[in-house]
Amino acid sequence: MxxxxxxxxxxxxxxxxxxxxxxxxxxxxxxxxxxxxxxxxxxxxxxxxxxxxxxxxxxxxxxxxxxxxxxxxxxxxxxxxxxLDELAGLRRGSVRLGAPPTLCVSLVADVLAAYRAAHPDIELHITEGGSRSLVQAMDEGALDLALVVTRGAGAMAPGTELVPLLSEELVVISSAARGSAGEGLLPARRGVTLAQLATMPQVAFNRSYDLRVATDAAFASAGLTPTIAVEGAEMDAVLRFVERGIGVAVVPAMVVIDRPGLRSMRLLRPQLSRTVNLARRTGVGPSAAAAAMQDVIFEMVARVAAPGTELADRVDVAPRGERD
Incomplete structure (x- = not known):
């Protein structure tokens, strides 16, 4: 044509x-x-x-x-x-990165800060959305890279490669504020079972969230009906509502870092987790700016669960060989 x-x-x-x-x-x-x-x-x-x-x-x-x-x-x-513009170096260009809201408030913020410090002349464009919608946007050429969440193996769409980055536990959070209504919601023990969680008032995510789909499926599989205090919230609202003591919530472990208003406890029997992947198109080489973004993502992933860090026992980083 x-x-x-x-x-x-x-x-x-x-x-x-x-x-x-x-x-x-x-x-x-x-x-x-x-x-x-x-x-x-x-x-x-x-x-x-x-x-x-x-x-x-x-x-x-x-x-x-x-x-x-x-x-x-x-x-x-x-x-x-x-x-062609970048042949002379990373002095111009742009990167379009997609990620779910649960990653935008944790890993992505650190990635962007590091990338911006290293390459201040590159424009950064962020798209928040569900993992499948992000892969579709990338397949249509609207994104260069995406961070997506899976609970199984294999590509989410033809022409898409998923590179495993890390496996992350889901934890239960409540308010850490003394005297708040939510301070005593989590028991003083090592963890909370799914059956115990079902009896606690919960701040539930919007049903479009991958995280909500996973927790609903876990409750249904165990024959449990959760107690919902507030339903339909987005990521920032869920964290704020929990801080105010309205209820507990199930979130990825990385979300809790640097949030003194929250306390977390492991979810046990069953333990739930998710895999964070880097999604990229097959058969299409990344631009110099996008390749540099990949390197920063790999670097930040290695740091997030380094020995001695708060997340060392709740995040497992994929071996580097799986990313090459």
Whole structure:
């Protein structure tokens, strides 16, 4: 096909926004120019790609097929430009990293701080979301790298490689504030069983969270019904609610670091854990900026559970050979 990058960029903008007028504004094009580019692309494809209607623009079946391909082509073109720009060194470029909220408040914050200190001229773009949506975004070319969570083996999508980074325990947290309603929720013992946890008032995550899916599945498998105090919260809200003593919550062990308002206890019988992976596209070499990001991620993962650290007994780092 003789499709041009400018035509694909115009098509992607119209498909995403649902309006020729607003897409033209975003691309700084006159609307007739945008319309001509779309018409030329449809001629090349040999079929209509968009439905035009007073209520907005929608994709035809052919448009649905072309859209993810167009996004990958645009991403590859952008990556090629960045790699050419970076031949002289990491003085320009960008990295688009995706991660679930539970990692953005822990590992990702340290990764970005270290990367920014080493490469201050590189633009950083972060996307928060569920692991599957992040892999889909990467497959479409919207992300360079993603940190994703799994509880099994294998790629989450064709063309995606998962590199195991670490295995992390899930722990139960409560308020550490003296005299708070939540101070006495966790017993003074080594850990809490799932059956004991089910009787405690819980601050439950939004059901879209991978973490909520895992804990719900554990309760269901054990024939238990949890006691819910508050349901549907996002990550920051869950931590704040627990600090205020509203209830307990199940979170990854790394989340508790540097949070003096929280105390944690191990979850026992069963012990729950998750695997954190680096997701990257196969067959597509990373830009220099993205390759540097990978190195920083590996370095920070090695530090997080180093002997003598708070997480040494709750996080197992994958052997380096699994990442090469």
């Amino acid at each position: 003789g499709m041009k990058i400018e035509q694909l960029r115009s098509f992607e903008a119209v498909a995403r926004i649902g309006s020729f007028t607003r897409a033209a504004e975003e691309l700084f094009l006159a609307q007739p120019s945008l319309s001509r580019q779309i018409a030329a692309l449809e001629d090349e494809a040999g079929t209509p790609l968009l439905h035009r209607a007073p209520a907005g623009v929608t994709l035809t079946p052919a448009g649905e097929v072309l859209l993810p391909i167009a996004r990958r082509m645009l991403a590859d073109a952008s990556a090629a430009r960045e790699q």
